[in-house]
Amino acid sequence: MKKLSRNAVLAERILPALSIVVFFVAWQLLVDLRNIPPIYLPSPLAIMHALISMVEDGSLFYNLAATMLRIMVGFLLAAIVGIVVGIVMGVSRIFERIADPWIAALYPLPKISLIPLLIIWLGTGEAYKIVISAVTAFFPIVMSTYAGVRQVDRGLVKAAEDLGANRRQTQLSVVLPAAIPTIFAGLQLGMGVTIILVVAAEMIGGSSQGGMGNLLIQAGQVLETEKVFAALITLTLMGAVIMKGQQWLDRKLTPWANLR
Amino acid sequence: MNITVEDVRQVWEGRDGSNLVALDGFTHTFKSGRFSCILGPSGCGKSTIAQIVGGLETPTSGKVTIEGANKAGSASVMVWQSQNLFPWRTVIDNVAFGLEMAGVQKAERADKARVLINSVGLTGFERHYPSQLSGGMRQRVALARALIMDRPILLMDEPFGALDAQTKIVMQEELMRIFDETKKTVIFVTHSIDEAILLGDEVIVMTARPGRIKEVLAVDLPRPRSVEMISTPKFGALFDRAFHLIRDEVTKAMQEQNVAAGAAS
Ligand SMILES: Nc1ncnc2c1ncn2[C@@H]1O[C@H](COP(=O)(O)OP(=O)(O)O)[C@@H](O)[C@H]1O
Ligand SMILES: [Mg+2]
Numbered sequence: 001m002k003k004l005s006r007n008a009v010l011a012e013r014i015l016p017a018l019s020i021v022v023f024f025v026a027w028q029l030l031v032d033l034r035n036i037p038p039i040y041l042p043s044p045l046a047i048m049h050a051l052i053s054m055v056e057d058g059s060l061f062y063n064l065a066a067t068m069l070r071i072m073v074g075f076l077l078a079a080i081v082g083i084v085v086g087i088v089m090g091v092s093r094i095f096e097r098i099a100d101p102w103i104a105a106l107y108p109l110p111k112i113s114l115i116p117l118l119i120i121w122l123g124t125g126e127a128y129k130i131v132i133s134a135v136t137a138f139f140p141i142v143m144s145t146y147a148g149v150r151q152v153d154r155g156l157v158k159a160a161e162d163l164g165a166n167r168r169q170t171q172l173s174v175v176l177p178a179a180i181p182t183i184f185a186g187l188q189l190g191m192g193v194t195i196i197l198v199v200a201a202e203m204i205g206g207s208s209q210g211g212m213g214n215l216l217i218q219a220g221q222v223l224e225t226e227k228v229f230a231a232l233i234t235l236t237l238m239g240a241v242i243m244k245g246q247q248w249l250d251r252k253l254t255p256w257a258n259l260r
Numbered sequence: 261m262n263i264t265v266e267d268v269r270q271v272w273e274g275r276d277g278s279n280l281v282a283l284d285g286f287t288h289t290f291k292s293g294r295f296s297c298i299l300g301p302s303g304c305g306k307s308t309i310a311q312i313v314g315g316l317e318t319p320t321s322g323k324v325t326i327e328g329a330n331k332a333g334s335a336s337v338m339v340w341q342s343q344n345l346f347p348w349r350t351v352i353d354n355v356a357f358g359l360e361m362a363g364v365q366k367a368e369r370a371d372k373a374r375v376l377i378n379s380v381g382l383t384g385f386e387r388h389y390p391s392q393l394s395g396g397m398r399q400r401v402a403l404a405r406a407l408i409m410d411r412p413i414l415l416m417d418e419p420f421g422a423l424d425a426q427t428k429i430v431m432q433e434e435l436m437r438i439f440d441e442t443k444k445t446v447i448f449v450t451h452s453i454d455e456a457i458l459l460g461d462e463v464i465v466m467t468a469r470p471g472r473i474k475e476v477l478a479v480d481l482p483r484p485r486s487v488e489m490i491s492t493p494k495f496g497a498l499f500d501r502a503f504h505l506i507r508d509e510v511t512k513a514m515q516e517q518n519v520a521a522g523a524a525s
Binding site: 156159164165166169178180254255256259 | 311314316333337338340342344346347348349357358360361362389390391392405409
């Protein structure tokens with residue numbers, strides 16, 4: 001950790017925070033002074049009030065918890081299947097040959113366009129939301145894992161063999177750890193699309209199961225714009241917390257990749 | 261454990277289907293307990309022959325026989341040009357890698373690794389990752405990782421090539437000490453004439469690609485060796501001899517590169 005000079009502290013810590021404060025004050029003043037109707041643009045204070053009342057009546061927590069749960073289940077499913085398939089593709093030529101055309105063909109398909117089909121097959125319940133997000137997240141994860149395994153430095157593999165490692169040991173002790181940073185990059189991409197797809201699926205699906213996407217749509221339909229903003233802020237914070245958490249975990253699990 | 265290399269030829273197949281003859285008719289017997297240096301211009305197949313002797317590549321044709329060893333590679337261990345340390349393993353876990361693969365218990369392999377780490381002067385750095393070390397320290401880890409295997413043949417592929425001049429001298433002296441103590445058979449690849457004469461009992465000068473042996477120089481400097489010997493007349497005479505041999509080959513290699521570049525443009 002380098003020591004920051006006083007000016008650097010000002011530039012790196014205070015100015016970003018200040019810009020946020022200035023932004024919200026300007027927003028508040030704009031709404032107040034120009035009398036903008038709240039259904040177009042509610043003031044930050046009105047949004048705050050909406051947020052607080054949603055916390056108090058429990059609706060925010062309920063919907064957030066539902067969304068988070070779906071994200072975690074969808075992501076875990078995609079991560080497990082994606083990593084396993086990616087590794088098998090990386091180490092088995094036959095499996096690589098079989099899987100490659102499928103992945104190449106399905107990868108460019110916008111997975112969100114599968115929603116109508118999935119609703120026909122699965123209805124609008126939990127299964128459809130989890131499947132659509134898991135299927136979408138599967139692709140970046142499987143591709144990164146496969147690339148990570150394939151890109152392993154040949155020199156390291158040879159060195160391991162020279163030191164007496166057999167094939168299985170080489171894969172477990174060299175190929176896999178060498179691929180971990182690339183796999184983590186894929187997991188971060190996968191998490192990003194899982195969040196998008198879960199919220200999108202909640203918007204289209206039924207109203208009974210809640211979720212942030214559902215909350216957004218419900219509030220939007222009755223022009224409760226401050227609720228819409230409150231939900232957006234919550235989603236932004238949720239996304240930031242998840243991403244930061246993932247980066248933190250990444251640094252914890254791969255300390256060697258984050259030196260310097 | 262004499263190592264007999266008979267008429268080894270190595271042809272690499274390029275991605276575009278073109279063939280590259282890296283080695284052609286390489287024949288030599290590396291005597292047991294000797295320090296043999298392989299000297300040659302870059303790209304002449306030095307790394308290739310080292311890896312073939314180590315059982316890490318199979319030659320296109322020809323034969324390598326290691327006296328008393330049943331399996332290719334089981335009698336030798338390599339110290340790599342690019343070190344090839346495992347970046348996700350700490351120093352101690354890198355050094356202990358071979359023992360771990362052999363199923364040695366954790367406590368026992370840690371003890372052995374510490375002894376080796378100490379002998380290469382890295383005590384206190386056990387928990388560091390390779391990326392936290394200097395080039396010279398990394399090369400010491402690579403050396404310790406090879407020595408812990410306790411195999412009779414040590415293959416070294418330009419291990420000090422990337423080090424600065426001072427670190428290189430220290431490492432060379434350390435290697436000479438280790439050689440005098442352990443009496444291993446060493447095959448040491450280098451493109452430095454000084455280094456080859458300073459370390460070797462013999463210097464095998466290779467031709468430009470396709471690599472074969474141009475001449476074998478016997479180095480009859482007494483052991484233990486030290487860097488001061490570089491200024492002796494005997495050393496100077498050997499240097500001149502090797503220099504003339506290698507100069508022809510470097511010129512040849514450069515001409516070939518120019519022709520290739522001309523053809524490509
Ligand atoms: N695995 C490989 N596949 C294809 N070509 C190779 C391979 N290894 C080495 N070569 C080529 O063979 C030639 C000799 O390489 P190398 O033995 O590394 O030479 P040196 O160590 O003397 O510099 C070079 O032209 C190199 O590009
Ligand atoms: Mg080389």
